[in-house]
Amino acid sequence: MNEVKKTKYWNPYIGGVMLGLVLLSANFISGRGLGASGALKSVIVSTVNTVAPDHAENAAFYKNYNETHENPMKSWLVFQVFGVLVGGFLSGTFAKRLKFKVEHSPKISSKRRLVFALIGGAFFGFGSQLGRGCTSGSALSGMAVLSLGGFITMACIFGTAFGLAYFFRKNWI
Amino acid sequence: MGPLVVNEIISPDTNLFLAFLIGIGFGFVLESSGFSSSRKLAGMFYGYDTTVLKVFFTAAITALLGMLFFSLFGWVDLSLIYINPTFLHSAIVGGVIMGAGFIMGGFCPGTAFCAISIGKLDALAFIGGLFLGIVAFTEGYPLFEELYKAEFMGTPTINEFLGLSRGLFSFGLIAAAFGMFWVGDWAEKKFPREEY
Amino acid sequence: MNIRLKLAAIFLPLGLIIAAVPENTTKVYKLTAAQLLVEVQEGAQFMSTDEIADMVVQKDPSFQLIDVRAQDEFEKFHLPNAINIPLTDILAEDWADVLDQDVKMNVFYSNGNLKANEAWMITRQLGFANNYVMQGGLNHWAETIMDPKSPASTSPDDEIAKYDFRKGASMALGGGAVSTTKSNSDSSPKPEIKKKKKKKRAAGGC
Numbered sequence: 001m002n003e004v005k006k007t008k009y010w011n012p013y014i015g016g017v018m019l020g021l022v023l024l025s026a027n028f029i030s031g032r033g034l035g036a037s038g039a040l041k042s043v044i045v046s047t048v049n050t051v052a053p054d055h056a057e058n059a060a061f062y063k064n065y066n067e068t069h070e071n072p073m074k075s076w077l078v079f080q081v082f083g084v085l086v087g088g089f090l091s092g093t094f095a096k097r098l099k100f101k102v103e104h105s106p107k108i109s110s111k112r113r114l115v116f117a118l119i120g121g122a123f124f125g126f127g128s129q130l131g132r133g134c135t136s137g138s139a140l141s142g143m144a145v146l147s148l149g150g151f152i153t154m155a156c157i158f159g160t161a162f163g164l165a166y167f168f169r170k171n172w173i
Numbered sequence: 174m175g176p177l178v179v180n181e182i183i184s185p186d187t188n189l190f191l192a193f194l195i196g197i198g199f200g201f202v203l204e205s206s207g208f209s210s211s212r213k214l215a216g217m218f219y220g221y222d223t224t225v226l227k228v229f230f231t232a233a234i235t236a237l238l239g240m241l242f243f244s245l246f247g248w249v250d251l252s253l254i255y256i257n258p259t260f261l262h263s264a265i266v267g268g269v270i271m272g273a274g275f276i277m278g279g280f281c282p283g284t285a286f287c288a289i290s291i292g293k294l295d296a297l298a299f300i301g302g303l304f305l306g307i308v309a310f311t312e313g314y315p316l317f318e319e320l321y322k323a324e325f326m327g328t329p330t331i332n333e334f335l336g337l338s339r340g341l342f343s344f345g346l347i348a349a350a351f352g353m354f355w356v357g358d359w360a361e362k363k364f365p366r367e368e369y
Numbered sequence: 370m371n372i373r374l375k376l377a378a379i380f381l382p383l384g385l386i387i388a389a390v391p392e393n394t395t396k397v398y399k400l401t402a403a404q405l406l407v408e409v410q411e412g413a414q415f416m417s418t419d420e421i422a423d424m425v426v427q428k429d430p431s432f433q434l435i436d437v438r439a440q441d442e443f444e445k446f447h448l449p450n451a452i453n454i455p456l457t458d459i460l461a462e463d464w465a466d467v468l469d470q471d472v473k474m475n476v477f478y479s480n481g482n483l484k485a486n487e488a489w490m491i492t493r494q495l496g497f498a499n500n501y502v503m504q505g506g507l508n509h510w511a512e513t514i515m516d517p518k519s520p521a522s523t524s525p526d527d528e529i530a531k532y533d534f535r536k537g538a539s540m541a542l543g544g545g546a547v548s549t550t551k552s553n554s555d556s557s558p559k560p561e562i563k564k565k566k567k568k569k570r571a572a573g574g575c
Contacts (some may be wrong), residue, residue: 025195
């Protein structure tokens with residue numbers, strides 16, 4: 001690590017090996033990779049099922065989802081994401097990083113940051129459904145099993161982000 | 174032997190419980206590596222912080238090597254592991270949209286959950302956005318169905334696609350990853366930023 | 370700083386080992402007669418007509434129906450999007466690409482179980498994966514999907530749900546069942562594909 005930085009974070013290579021071991025154990029135990037966006041989809045489907053059962057029966061997506069899944073909330077990813085919340089909280093507690101704040105570049109306002117986070121989230125949410133998985137579900141887990149789709153998605157995510165980075169530099173630097 | 178749940182060494186309910194434990198590990202590692210900070214994540218695209226690149230690729234090659242060695246020792250049957258199916262068009266379009274979301278929002282779904290757990294409010298907004306995006310997809314599904322299902326290629330692996338052996342491709346990937354890490358360290362020195 | 374080098378010193382040799390050793394191929398497709406007997410007894414090759422109707426209605430791109438009856442029978446009637454590979458042609462080289470692959474799942478059907486099951490046994494013995502048999506054949510298809518019997522009103526819920534599904538599928542596929550009761554399953558569903566390989570590979574993805 002650089003001398004200028006006094007990092008409290010793990011060395012990225014150590015973190016990477018640890019993350020790799022987590023992913024490996026997911027594959028070894030459950031035969032599948034990690035994920036995140038799928039859990040949100042489960043929440044959405046089960047909300048629609050409860051709030052608007054008529055709609056869930058008629059709209060193509062929910063109808064199919066319910067036909068192929070018994071209980072949307074009883075899914076592997078939902079449990080895993082709960083774990084992520086707990087795990088992140090534990091790590092934040094040990095490292096004394098628990099704090100409510102909006103993180104943003106000093107050049108922009110909190111409001112601007114929040115608006116961009118919302119828009120970015122909407123893009124990411126939509127893209128993750130279309131691309132059948134997000135950075136963790138498709139790109140990382142896919143790469144670990146050498147899935148062609150995983151590599152394509154990974155290249156597209158990082159390629160696009162690099163390509164657009166210039167236009168959004170004010171938000172970050 | 175593995176995967177345990179498929180070979181019925183553990184029950185589906187135990188599997189869900191283990192999913193929770195795996196999630197804890199996932200969240201803990203992400204947070205400890207600094208993935209709860211959107212500026213750190215976005216830093217990769219400006220060269221001032223390549224943590225994401227290093228963690229991401231180190232994780233991928235660690236898991237990959239682990240899987241291949243497990244398979245070599247007969248501990249895990251690779252043909253029972255889920256391989257993400259490849260739908261060429263939706264993978265590309267979805268990836269491009271996600272890339273745009275990444276640079277605007279500064280998170281991906283997994284890291285957003287991790288960030289919200291330590292109180293980052295921008296992650297909350299991002300998750301709100303995720304909901305909107307997913308609902309837009311599920312509600313408008315008939316519009317995107319054709320794109321979503323186009324160019325189904327089965328579940329090919331990249332080494333099959335390139336006509337290489339699994340091991341050879343993996344070795345190439347590992348070598349490429351270390352090449353990228355070297356570039357990353359160089360970029361961090363060139364565009365130094367203070368820690369936040 | 371030097372962690373990168375240390376890691377490289379570990380990973381690159383491991384990678385070389387992996388590149389050098391042959392892949393573990395304990396899981397070859399080709400079966401011995403004894404293994405085949407086990408599979409036949411388990412009947413894992415059978416897929417129910419309900420499962421198949423579901424996939425036909427959903428236009429699941431990951432599966433292919435294969436009619437193993439003679440060509441004239443095929444021309445008289447066949448299921449939507451089925452292709453015709455008469456049992457006598459099953460070993461023809463032309464079809465090897467269709468039968469021996471791991472992209473799609475093939476489902477054989479004939480009038481009953483017999484021919485389709487024979488086709489499956491031959492291909493399975495050759496070591497081809499991803500081939501299945503429609504349980505009961507077209508006769509059973511006609512009974513269950515095209516003209517489902519209405520269950521008694523005292524039947525358990527899942528019987529009735531099954532009937533509703535079958536009627537919906539029947540109408541989506543242009544079957545003979547005419548709806549007498551109000552059914553909300555008449556809009557043909559065009560849902561997302563789920564890989565439903567009968568192979569017990571774990572389900573995953575986001």
